[in-house]
Amino acid sequence: MTSDSLHSELSTLRALARLLPFVRPVLPRLIAGASSALAAALLALAIPLVLEWLVSGPIGSGDPTQLIWGSLLILALGLAEAGMVWLRRWFVLAPAATVEYEIRQGFYARLQRLPVSFHDRWQSGQLLSRMMQDISMLRRWLAFGAVLLVVNTLTIAVGSILLFRWHWVLGTLFVLTSAPLWYAGYRFEKRYGTLTRRSQDQAGDLATAVEESVHGIRVLKAFGRGGHALKKFARQAESLRETELDKARSVGSIWFWLVLLPDVAFAVCLGAGIVLAQLGEIGVPELIAFFAMATVLRWPMESIGFLFSFLLDARTATDRIFEVFDEPNTIVDPESPTTIARPRGELAFENAHFRYQDAASSERDLLDGIDLVLRPGETMALVGLTGSGKTTLTTLPARLYDVTGGRVTLDGVDVRDLRLAELRRHVGMAFEDATLFSQTVRDNVLLGREDLEPGSAEADRVLREALQVAQAQFVFDLPAGLDTVIGEEGMSLSGGQRQRLALARAVAARPAVLVLDDPLSALDVDTEALVEDALRDVLAETTALVVAHRPSTVTLADRVALLQDGRVTAVGTHSELLRTNEHYRYVISSLEDEQARMRERETIL
Template sequence: MSLVIPLALKWIVDGPVADRDPAGVWLGGVVLLVLGCAEAALFGVRRLLLARPLARVEADMRAALYRHLQRLPVSFHDRWPSGQLLSRATGDLSLIRIFLSFPLVFLLVNAVTIAVGFVVLIQQQWMLGLVLLAPVVPMIAVCSVFEERYSRKARTAQDQVGDLTTLMEESVLGIRIIKGFGRHRGQEGAFAALAGRLRATEMDKAGLLGALWALIITLPELAVGAALVLGVRQVADGALSAGTLVAFLSTALALRWPVESIGFLLAVTNDAATATDRFFEVMDARDPAASRAVASRAPAAAREGGLRLEGVEFRYPDAPADAPPVLRGVDLHIRTGETMALVGTTGSGKTTLTALIPRLHEATAGRITLDGAEITALPRERLRELVSVAFEEPTLFSATAGENVLMGAADAREAELLRALAVAQADFVHALPEGHRTQVGEQGLSLSGGQRQRLALARAVIGSPRFLVLDDPLSALDVHTEALVESALRDVLATTTALVVAHRPSTVLLADRVALLSGGCITAVGTHSELLGSSREYASLMSGPESEQEHRR
């Protein structure tokens, strides 16, 4: 539509204006008004047509990223800083949406406008049209150089945004440590350094874009100036009508924005391309275990029930090739209804072993079975219905106390929630302003460490799971509360098959048998009393005043 207006101008100048026809001039004005209104209306229609589907694209991509992050193994999240993932889920997807809604549309519209416009120009006056086409070759060369250099800067800037987001998130979550140790100035310095590097990168981007715009604007303006001089001479010589020259220059000016916008559109396109690369870096990450075929095993009836680990080995994916595995040749059988305590020195791999059972990590060798069924043959949803876990670090979410507990069994009723709170000795919840409907804040930091640990324990036991994995669940409790929790836990453990990581004798005494993990292997299995007499390492681990008191009991 913008290219039709110059043709209307040509008709007005060569017709009513040349003929001194006022009525024709008024008619021409009405035609130009109608064409301008039509252009504006079509612009609005385009925006309306694009808004909904493009917003849907961004929402779908963000939802797909979130779903994918939930399905990736814990080892992936251990390697990736949370700020990098957050920047991809927010800033990068916003850049992609902006590209789809504005630059992509104008790249198409402007390309068509420029192509059709130059055809119109050459049809009107081919010599002047060729003058305007002269800057095309140098502009292509400049744009190709710009694109390569700008892409590198765009990637650097977006990675720096991710690093800055990570630092900001860690500073907010660790504000108590920062204040407690007076490290706020050090954190400010680290933040200023990262922000300074990001600013320098953005200034480099601005310099590249400024140089490109200067060239893109200058070259076409010189061409328009040369065409104007030549056109005026031809009009003076009678070789060209005034209307044709007006139409030619109007068409050239109509092409001014499409040409000059190339620099801006290329910059946003490069930002969006980099954002897309960063988005698919995460989306292309795969769970290594998901691609491994699951071989059929012996039927459940042919094997003993309970939890069994056979020749289990684990090595972290990013570990050096010559590094020994964290776990090697682990063999352990926990009979149905039995509670097994797992003990070992710090760093012996106890937490890693417990993470293999619900497949938070994938064993690199060996097999793990639940009542004879190999866990790799079970859908993850079913596996995590069978196995409930309480981690040593009690993670809570920005939700109510009750909602945090119900994450262990979303369909549990009020009575089951209250029972789980009672088992975990989490009766403090009833004293909160709104009971179990009280918001506990981000990370549950409005609660003490012991309170968070009790809520995490309630979350583990609420669903009455067939298999229960507890990673030192009582470490943050005082002696009195620990005794109460142990007493209530005995009833829960009597109805399930459990593996309990223990560091204290009081926790060990909850178990029927004890397994000692040393050097990545299970080196001894027996009752607490048996191992005290037969294993010097176990006796050393259990030594101390608390151990002596428990042993006398």
């Protein structure tokens, strides 16, 4: 064996060994399943030995009693073999499904824990294909491929040794004639391993293309680009088809040798057996038993190629799954967390810096030394031109991203010193791009209130108050009212309706600090005014950081912070900044022009 093949085998075993923590609880049943399969194989190998006795004894002597007992013995061996096969399936199917469940649960939990920066880099289709396709493949391999690969390899080894029982020449010829199978297997591994990884990655890319097309179907239809999307999809599907055809050719090649070489071995051994029989070296009963044994070995030998390809598929699936498990998680709970029992809501940015991981080292930080303090109960509006860093700043209090320099504090405590669950109870968010889930209106709005008993009077009160603040009474006109299941990502609702439900969700959470990233951008002017009036009552007791893209939003604020080139260059009331800061006047003028254009569009519509 070459060093490359040894390294490859060790790498495969090392990769699959990473499944051991998931497999260990069910390992006894998997071993019992493998033992049952091995028992079935040994029973099958025993049948040629009985045949030898039948031919040389009862058949040769013509004793009908012994012939009947011999036939019954073969029948019993066959029934016992079938029973062991049934036992093997009974032992392994439930454990394999359990392992699949545990890996899938762990994978999903890992996705939830990994930071937003991870999800920025990874395509959702790649994650989906790993979650569904790759993990299901591991279940099938554990229940079928792994057990049969071990058992069939042992069966070939035991059967080959038994072949020497009848004549060493026949055994040697059979083994030598079959030996090229191992070389063919080595070549197959090198090529098939590359192809299966490429295939699974391409399947992930294809899943991403489907997901993007479905989510963006309105855009594609509106711009008449369905044909363009189809052509792009067809190119990706064609690439996957070519890879699958290459895999099929590779499997076909190994199957050619797996079928051909046993037939060649049969032919060579048959010729040698006839010569040995003529020389008196072997009798007819031994010759019949030899070929019966070789026939029993034919399926295990033919299955090796398929099982080996299955092994490589499983190894690739394991690699792809653990690529996600191995992703570093930089946003974690502290080793010695601090607790804030009754948060006052003072939020402070102290020389806060931030830059994305893929930013060039020569570029300055996107947030370049932010110093800003929000007093308890204060509403602070954040204004600035596009690209000034407003949205990025709003992700820091809840640790969707961590600062790369300086710190963010809540009531004087660094947010990195709080448990994530506690921090995100104290800091609530509503985004401009409102995301809803395929759940009821009630479940979407009360998403952040796990402390409320579902269906309780308190939960109902909080729900209705939040809907009132967000001016989302439209939900009572939906087919099932509050129990209406919202479609995927809320696409069955208008943009304004989605934003109002997302705002209601943030209000219902009752956090000490509320971060609003322009959550009213899709509302018409009249509805926005009603929401702002209702929000004033809510924000009277809540510290709020509000990204303002409309001048009307600024009126909600006690003070305004002007963000320019990643720095807070001015803080004051709206009137103070209008009077003293030229850049602020320019920003507000830009916002007023945009709002005027929106009003014109609303009038036309």
